[in-house]
Amino acid sequence: MEKEINFSDILPRSFYGRDTVLVARELIGHHLVHDSPEGLTAGRIVETEAYLQGDPACHASRGMTNRNRVMFGPPGYAYVYFIYGMYYCFNVVTAAAGVGEAVLIRALEPVAGIPLMQARRGREKLTELCSGPARLVLAMGITREHNGCDLTRGPLFICRGAGRPQPVVTTTRIGIREGAELPLRFYLQGSKYVSKR
DNA sequence: GTCCTGATCCTCT
DNA sequence: GAGGATCAGGACG
DSSP states (O other): OOOOEEEEEEOOHHHHSSOHHHHHHHHTTOEEEEEETTEEEEEEEEEEEEEOTTOTTSGGGGOOOTTTGGGGSOSSBEEEEEETTTEEEEEEEOSSTTOOOEEEEEEEEEEEOHHHHHHHHTOOOGGGTSBSHHHHHHHHTOOGGGTTOBTTSSSEEEEEESSOOOOEEEEOOSSOSTTTTSOOEEEETTOTTSSOO
8 A cells, every 4th residue: 555645746737638538537546636735635536526517417518618718727626616515526627628527536545744634624534535626625725715726836746656666446326317337437446445336 | 234314506408 | 495415313223
């Protein structure tokens, strides 16, 4: 289990400006880091979902609106949206500018700043800190202010995981009605930190 | 363990 | 005015 993070090895914009499914799969194993005023937190990405422009479950499927505007912008930016009256979800904008696609980050394995995550979440168990899209947003201190922020610069960024890529399982997405049968969810095989098996 | 429900409000129709 | 890329807690077994 590698816990090493090289904070200087931030993923470049070219990583994100590719096929969304490929980016969703390859994000598994990299590290999401937030260097916030309260302290630094980081987690290894263990679960993602791809949202494609032609897909009815995607916010961008019916064109650009105020909410989904950043999905149509250049890749490598954060798309944070409000859901169910109380939660936020964090996405990474992918593909070329003008294409409304993104990757939802669904779960992290806590790596750094664990006491701060526990305080933000009001829970102790590591498997409950970041195992779910709204949970990880809370644990990492991500807010709506991060909508549209550049993930290739601080304070919120993604850096390369150490070691070799690990086996990734492909399955169907969670919590959607239309497009539920599409194989667009990816998770790290065997991880205790995914939101569901 | 599984199932069900309430909380809570922004966004688009 | 309806519905949603969710979570936590309680009932039940």
